Amino acid sequence: MKSKMILLMGGQGVGKGTHARRLIARDGYGYVETGAILRALPPESPVAQIMARGELVPDSDLFGVIADAIKNNPGDIILDGFPRTVGQAQWLVKNYADKFDIRVVYMNVPEDIMLARIEKRIREGGGRADDADAAIVRRRLDSFWRITMPAIEWLRTAQGIRFADVDVSAEDVDVNFTRISNALD
Numbered sequence: 001m002k003s004k005m006i007l008l009m010g011g012q013g014v015g016k017g018t019h020a021r022r023l024i025a026r027d028g029y030g031y032v033e034t035g036a037i038l039r040a041l042p043p044e045s046p047v048a049q050i051m052a053r054g055e056l057v058p059d060s061d062l063f064g065v066i067a068d069a070i071k072n073n074p075g076d077i078i079l080d081g082f083p084r085t086v087g088q089a090q091w092l093v094k095n096y097a098d099k100f101d102i103r104v105v106y107m108n109v110p111e112d113i114m115l116a117r118i119e120k121r122i123r124e125g126g127g128r129a130d131d132a133d134a135a136i137v138r139r140r141l142d143s144f145w146r147i148t149m150p151a152i153e154w155l156r157t158a159q160g161i162r163f164a165d166v167d168v169s170a171e172d173v174d175v176n177f178t179r180i181s182n183a184l185d
């Protein structure tokens with residue numbers, strides 16, 4: 001049987017990390033958290049400077065890093081924050097659909113709720129530099145709509161994978177988690 005690969009996709013503040021951790025606690029998936037992997041690179045690296053500006057890291061800088069992370073997590077895995085471009089989505093399906101049962105969960109939330117959740121994350125002291133600056137948050141959201149939404153739309157109809165569009169705009173995290181769990185059944 002193929003291992004499962006769950007792609008958690010959605011804009012900033014939709015709760016990808018929160019729900020990834022819940023799924024992992026329950027089912028024991030390996031976790032590929034793209035933002036955290038990239039944040040672990042030295043601050044003087046070109047990638048760190050791109051991230052500080054709120055821009056997307058070029059696909060060519062990412063494929064090796066993601067391929068290594070997938071290799072280091074045998075068994076069922078969750079990818080959080082990857083893919084984010086049509087190129088990344090196509091690369092993933094091309095190289096991994098034969099080895100994994102790929103399940104996309106598009107965590108669908110209106111933008112005003114994303115913004116409110118990012119503000120809450122700042123208030124509660126998450127302390128991420130790229131969250132604290134409103135202009136950079138705006139740039140990340142713009143790139144979500146402009147660059148990542150087309151990747152989500154491409155995956156919606158891609159062959160050989162399964163796609164779920166899940167409304168996670170409820171106030172109650174448990175309600176959203178149940179919706180995600182049901183979509184993955």
Ligand code: ADP
Pocket residue numbers: 011012013034035036038050051052054055056057058062080081082083084085088130140
């Ligand atoms: P957020 O989802 O709030 O933007 P992440 O921690 O997922 O936060 O990502 C932080 C930064 O890392 C992004 O702003 C971007 O610069 C970079 N990054 C993360 N994932 C990707 C990706 N798949 N492609 C390109 N850049 C990425």
